[in-house]
Structures are given as C-alpha cells and as structure tokens.
Amino acid sequence: MSTYLNRSTLLDTQEATALREQTRQYFHQTADLYESLFQTLVSDEAYYVNPIKLRHPLIFYYGHTNTFFINKLILAGLITERVNPQFESMFAVGVDEMGWDDINAQNYNWPTPLEVKTYRASVRKVVDQLICTLPLNLPMDWDNQWWTILMGIEHERIHLETSSVLIRQHALHYVQKKDTWRSCSAINTIAPSNSLVDIPPRLIKLSKSPEHYGWDNEYGNFETECTAFQAAKYLTSNAEFLTFVEAGGYKEDSYWQEEGLAWRHYAQAMHPTFWVQQGDVWKLRLMTEEVAMPWSWPVEVNYHEAKAFCNWHSANTGKQVRMPSEHEWYSLYAHAGLSDEKVRGSMNANLFLDHYASSCPVNTYAHGDLYDVVGNVWQWTETPIFPFDGFKVHPLYDDFSTPTFDGRHNIIKGGSWIASGNEALKDARYAFRRHFFQHAGFRYIVTDTPLQIHASHYETDKQLSEYAEFHYGDIYYGVPNFPKALSDFAVQHLHTRPAKKALDLGCATGRASFELAKHFDHVTGIDFSARFIGLALKLIQQGILRYTMVNEGDLVSYQERSLAELKLTDVAHKVDFWQGDACNLKPQFTGYDFILAANLIDRLYNPRDFLSNIHHRLNIGGVLMITSPYTWLEEHTPRDQWIGGYKQDGENVSTIDGLKALLDEHFKLMQSPIEIPFVIRETRHKFQHSLSEVTLWERMR
Numbered sequence: 001m002s003t004y005l006n007r008s009t010l011l012d013t014q015e016a017t018a019l020r021e022q023t024r025q026y027f028h029q030t031a032d033l034y035e036s037l038f039q040t041l042v043s044d045e046a047y048y049v050n051p052i053k054l055r056h057p058l059i060f061y062y063g064h065t066n067t068f069f070i071n072k073l074i075l076a077g078l079i080t081e082r083v084n085p086q087f088e089s090m091f092a093v094g095v096d097e098m099g100w101d102d103i104n105a106q107n108y109n110w111p112t113p114l115e116v117k118t119y120r121a122s123v124r125k126v127v128d129q130l131i132c133t134l135p136l137n138l139p140m141d142w143d144n145q146w147w148t149i150l151m152g153i154e155h156e157r158i159h160l161e162t163s164s165v166l167i168r169q170h171a172l173h174y175v176q177k178k179d180t181w182r183s184c185s186a187i188n189t190i191a192p193s194n195s196l197v198d199i200p201p202r203l204i205k206l207s208k209s210p211e212h213y214g215w216d217n218e219y220g221n222f223e224t225e226c227t228a229f230q231a232a233k234y235l236t237s238n239a240e241f242l243t244f245v246e247a248g249g250y251k252e253d254s255y256w257q258e259e260g261l262a263w264r265h266y267a268q269a270m271h272p273t274f275w276v277q278q279g280d281v282w283k284l285r286l287m288t289e290e291v292a293m294p295w296s297w298p299v300e301v302n303y304h305e306a307k308a309f310c311n312w313h314s315a316n317t318g319k320q321v322r323m324p325s326e327h328e329w330y331s332l333y334a335h336a337g338l339s340d341e342k343v344r345g346s347m348n349a350n351l352f353l354d355h356y357a358s359s360c361p362v363n364t365y366a367h368g369d370l371y372d373v374v375g376n377v378w379q380w381t382e383t384p385i386f387p388f389d390g391f392k393v394h395p396l397y398d399d400f401s402t403p404t405f406d407g408r409h410n411i412i413k414g415g416s417w418i419a420s421g422n423e424a425l426k427d428a429r430y431a432f433r434r435h436f437f438q439h440a441g442f443r444y445i446v447t448d449t450p451l452q453i454h455a456s457h458y459e460t461d462k463q464l465s466e467y468a469e470f471h472y473g474d475i476y477y478g479v480p481n482f483p484k485a486l487s488d489f490a491v492q493h494l495h496t497r498p499a500k501k502a503l504d505l506g507c508a509t510g511r512a513s514f515e516l517a518k519h520f521d522h523v524t525g526i527d528f529s530a531r532f533i534g535l536a537l538k539l540i541q542q543g544i545l546r547y548t549m550v551n552e553g554d555l556v557s558y559q560e561r562s563l564a565e566l567k568l569t570d571v572a573h574k575v576d577f578w579q580g581d582a583c584n585l586k587p588q589f590t591g592y593d594f595i596l597a598a599n600l601i602d603r604l605y606n607p608r609d610f611l612s613n614i615h616h617r618l619n620i621g622g623v624l625m626i627t628s629p630y631t632w633l634e635e636h637t638p639r640d641q642w643i644g645g646y647k648q649d650g651e652n653v654s655t656i657d658g659l660k661a662l663l664d665e666h667f668k669l670m671q672s673p674i675e676i677p678f679v680i681r682e683t684r685h686k687f688q689h690s691l692s693e694v695t696l697w698e699r700m701r
C-alpha cells in the first residue's frame with residue numbers, strides 16, 4: 001500500500017485534545033479505506049450477486065458498517081435521530097450464518113451502490129460532528145461514552161478484512177485491479193523447506209491492558225503453564241501443502257475429522273479453495289486477480305483442511321502433529337520477543353497493509369528464530385473460543401462474542417496482511433466457524449501435550465440462565481409460569497378471531513412464542529438480543545436446553561429442560577425466531593392477527609414511536625396485547641419518551657393514560673387492565689416478584 005495506515009489509537013498515554021484528534025483521523029482513514037476497497041468491484045451488478053451462498057451480497061456489507069454506527073450511537077443515547085430508518089433495519093444483521101440471519105433475497109429490495117454511498121457520507125458527517133463536539137473525559141475505557149465511537153471504527157476495520165475475503169471469493173469478472181490494492185510481486189521464489197524450532201515451557205498469563213480498545217472476549221483473566229513443544233519455523237507454504245494434496249490427502253477419509261469430512265463432501269473440495277487448477281498448472285486467486293502459483297507463500301485453508309494436513313503429517317512422521325492451542329500461540333509470541341509496542345512501530349511483518357494487498361513468501365519476515373508469528377495470514381488454533389474468567393458482555397454489543405461460545409468457532413491468531421487496528425494486537429481473539437475461509441493458514445507444532453478444551457455445554461451467562469429458568473423452569477411461590485399464563489390469557493380472549501399469524505415482540509428466550517403456536521398457525525418471535533434468540537433457536541434445533549443456576553456465590557446447580565417435557569415438541573415447527581429492533585422492524589414483519597409485547601415497552605429507547613406505528617403490523621380487527629410492570633428507567637428509555645410514570649403540570653400521568661392517548665387513534669381498549677404476576681429467580685435465596693399490567697387493544701382503523 002502506498003499510504004501508511006494509522007495504528008489503533010493509544011488510549012492511556014495522551015490528553016483529551018490529542019486523543020480526540022487522533023480518533024478523528026483514525027475514523028476518517030478507516031472510512032476512506034473501506035470506500036477504496038469497494039472500488040475494486042467493477043459494476044453495480046457486482047454488489048448484488050452473492051460471492052458465496054449463505055452470506056449477503058456485498059451491498060449489505062457496504063452499508064452495514066455505517067448502520068452499525070447509527071444503531072450503536074442511538075442505543076448509547078449519543079444521537080436521537082436516525083439517518084435512514086429503512087437502511088438501518090436492512091443493513092443491521094446477517095453476517096455469520098447465525099440462525100437469526102435473514103439472508104433470503106426475497107426480503108430485501110437493495111438500494112443502489114450510489115444511494116448507499118450517499119448514505120455513508122451522511123453517517124460520516126454525523127459521526128464526525130460527534131467526534132468534534134462530544135465531551136471527552138479521561139480515562140477512555142469500556143464505560144466511557146466514547147467507547148461506542150471506537151467500537152464503530154474497530155467494527156469497520158474488521159469488515160474491511162472480511163469484505164476483502166468476500167471480494168476474493170467473488171467471480172473474477174466482478175473485480176478489478178487497483179493501484180492502491182497491489183499484491184506482492186515475489187511470485188516465483190522457491191519455498192524454503194520447513195524445520196522445527198524448540199519452544200521452552202512458559203507461564204502464560206493474560207490480562208487485557210488499558211492501552212487499546214478491546215472487544216468483550218479479551219477481558220477477564222487466563223493463566224496456564226504451557227509445556228515445551230516444537231514449532232514449525234515457517235507457516236505451511238503452498239509447496240509444503242502440495243505434498244499433502246498430491247499424496248491424495250483430500251481423498252483419504254482417515255485424515256479428516258467427522259465435521260471436516262462432512263464439510264469436504266458438501267463442498268466437494270479437492271484442494272485449497274483459492275487454488276485454481278488449469279490442466280497441469282496451478283494458479284492462485286488473490287483479491288482481484290489470478291497469478292501463477294506462488295509456492296513460497298503461506299497456504300490458505302480452513303481449520304478442517306489444516307487439521308487433515310496435520311493428521312497426515314503425524315501418520316507420515318510418527319510424531320504428534322497439530323496446530324497450536326491459543327495459549328501455545330502466546331508462547332510462540334513470547335519466544336519471538338514480540339510485544340504490541342514493537343509490532344506497532346515496525347514494518348517487519350506483513351500486517352496493517354504496510355506492504356502488500358496479499359500474502360508474501362513465508363521466509364520474508366523473521367521474528368526471532370521463527371517467521372510470521374504475526375502477519376501474512378491468520379493462523380488457525382485448535383482452541384474453540386471460550387470466555388475467560390470474569391468475562392462480561394459489553395452492554396452495547398451483547399452478541400459480539402456470546403454466539404461464538406458454542407464449541408464450533410475456533411480462534412485465529414496473528415493477523416493477516418490486511419489486519420489492522422484491534423485485529424493486529426496480541427490480545428485480539430477472533431473466532432470463526434471451522435469451515436470458514438479467511439486470509440488464514442496455519443503453523444504446525446509437534447507435542448505430546450493433550451489439548452485443553454475450555455468449551456462448556458452449559459449456558460453460564462447469568463442473565464440468560466435466569467431467563468431460561470423464568471421461561472422453562474420451575475414454579476416459585478405458586479406463581480404460574482408467566483409466558484404460559486400470558487398465552488393462555490390471550491387465547492381465552494381471542495375466541496374465534498382469525499388465528500393465522502402471531503408476533504411475539506421482545507420474545508426473550510421464546511416460551512410465549514411456543515405456547516402461542518398451540519393456537520396460531522405460525523408465530524414469529526423477535527428480540528433485540530441475539531443471545532436470547534440463540535437460546536430459543538437452540539431449543540428448536542436440539543429440543544433441549546442446559547444451563548447453570550446460581551445457588552449462592554460461585555455455587556451453581558445444573559438444569560436441563562426440554563420441549564418434550566413441556567409438551568411443545570409438536571408445535572416447534574410453527575415457530576421462527578429473528579433478531580430485530582422493535583423500534584425499527586424490517587418491513588416483512590406485518591399482517592399479524594395478534595401481537596404480544598410482553599414486558600417490552602419500558603425497555604424500549606423509543607416507546608412512543610413504537611406505539612404510534614405498531615398498527616401498521618396488525619390486521620384490522622387484530623389484537624395487540626401489552627403487558628408491562630411500567631418500570632421506567634432512564635438507562636433504557638430517555639425521560640422524554642416515557643409513556644407515563646411522571647408528573648405533568650403538577651398532575652400524575654400514569655402509563656395506562658399514556659397508552660390510551662397514543663393508541664386511541666387506531667385501537668379500542670377491549671377490557672379493563674388486569675395484573676398478572678411473575679417471579680424471576682436470581683439465586684436460591686433471592687427472587688424478584690413483579691406484577692405486569694395486561695391490556696388488550698383491538699385495531700379498529
């Protein structure tokens with residue numbers, strides 16, 4: 001690259017004015033770079049055709065990073081106006097093959113690239129204005145309101161890389177070479193033969209420093225004794241991997257793990273995905289071109305292919321060959337004498353786009369007696385990502401990590417040629433599904449030490465576990481199960497009204513959606529939290545839920561609940577769950593006979609808008625059921641948005657009066673409000689007992 005890319009902002013070593021200015025530069029440079037990446041697409045059509053199945057087309061990613069900014073800034077209360085509500089629901093979610101990603105093309109009427117470019121420019125003005133004017137009090141840490149701005153920038157840096165991978169997977173005729181994205185010209189160099197380096201035992205102690213921005217999964221503590229092992233001096237090159245391909249490695253099932261074998265059969269893979277075979281000649285697909293195979297560059301494969309190579313290598317050598325675990329990678333990093341400070345100042349790694357828009361030979365950048373401990377391509381590890389002790393979700397991005405704590409996402413370390421910002425730091429913990437392709441390869445190690453697996457099959461997130469118990473667990477103090485009681489109450493009052501489609505808004509972990517499906521032909525559950533939705537989907541997929549419940553302090557008990565026990569198995573096929581924002585729902589969620597908004601309105605950032613527009617989603621004659629304990633809190637809802645619970649001109653305004661005023665234009669209150677109680681178990685000795693006021697509203701107009 002001709003321009004030198006800013007490193008991620010140093011947060012703990014400067015005063016406010018310098019920090020503000022550096023953040024502003026970092027923001028604009030990131031936005032410029034993202035724009036420039038999309039200039040490698042040749043036509044509008046290139047934005048709309050999916051590079052690979054199961055992912056959105058690139059137009060989504062073009063708009064997504066700016067939508068993310070607006071959604072998070074609204075959530076943080078730093079702005080109140082949306083730039084484009086339609087774009088901001090369309091570009092909001094759908095990036096990792098999650099069950100709640102809606103990638104059905106029928107549901108999207110994508111705007112033109114020019115419209116998105118204009119939108120991006122408008123968002124850029126909003127963010128720039130905020131960076132210039134928002135009061136900045138140090139320290140700049142996780143609780144600082146500026147964290148949201150850093151989050152938006154670092155999020156775009158991640159998508160800079162993931163979008164570059166999608167562009168690399170796009171058909172060649174949709175992409176074009178650009179001077180600013182020039183690949184390495186060292187194509188015809190001979191690959192060095194690999195050898196093993198002794199790595200001594202070492203205590204690995206991890207704890208995130210306040211120097212840089214970090215994602216939630218980097219915080220907490222981790223400590224372990226790492227035993228001695230031997231590591232390959234170089235990343236595995238294309239030449240070294242060719243010996244495995246030519247030995248029939250893609251045909252011999254015994255080298256492949258069960259999951260890897262299923263992937264290989266599905267993908268019909270016979271060689272690494274970016275290799276192109278033309279007769280006897282091999283070529284390599286780069287981001288915007290195909291070149292003669294650079295045998296000395298690192299091979300890029302998914303975890304399954306790397307694992308099969310290691311197993312083949314073990315069989316050939318009689319040694320225990322595998323990839324390093326996460327902590328073994330830290331041992332390599334320490335052995336190489338690296339630190340964030342050294343890496344950020346040097347150009348001695350194929351990182352930060354400092355050198356090329358591609359990989360380069362594996363013997364270019366030495367780090368001690370190893371090469372490419374950071375940079376060139378990411379390195380797969382054997383470790384499925386897990387939370388460190390003391391892990392907490394960041395309240396503004398609760399689904400960054402938690403959906404990946406499922407034993408199916410492996411950590412990659414070291415960064416690639418395009419990794420920058422947080423991605424290029426030692427502490428970064430990115431994890432991808434094992435069949436995914438990034439600019440990622442591997443280094444093998446030889447060791448007899450068995451792998452430590454940290455994954456837990458039990459949901460241990462305290463809030464999720466409380467909700468799992470609230471929805472699917474025991475009855476406490478004789479108070480009936482709340483979601484079931486709501487569903488029973490609704491069905492009793494709906495009588496013979498149409499019962500085709502119901503919407504459960506703010507469905508949390510989904511019990512009411514399942515219950516309503518006994519009466520309705522189809523029920524859609526939507527919640528803002530992907531963590532909650534993830535749990536509901538797990539129930540549909542596996543029929544079973546396992547979680548820990550806190551008894552006292554660190555003491556927990558283990559629970560298992562099933563749809564079968566609750567007699568809900570037969571209706572599960574009638575339910576679907578989506579992540580969504582009740583204040584900015586996607587257009588396809590409409591035409592309902594019944595909408596349940598249970599314990600929702602006092603959690604919304606904009607309940608007035610929600611109530612003024614909800615009739616659009618309901619058929620005439622359809623029923624809206626609102627239940628709420630009316631717990632108005634400024635942390636969820638700005639005071640000027642409260643529906644009630646305040647004084648106006650010296651008079652009390654109750655929520656029921658506020659509801660009547662807002663719903664009167666389109667709805668009729670069907671009967672007097674009633675109260676339905678609920679109990680949430682926090683620990684064995686602490687329970688919350690609340691009363692939710694229930695009102696039913698018929699849409700008249």
Ligand SMILES: [Fe+2]
Binds near residue numbers: 064068095155159
């Ligand atoms: Fe994203």
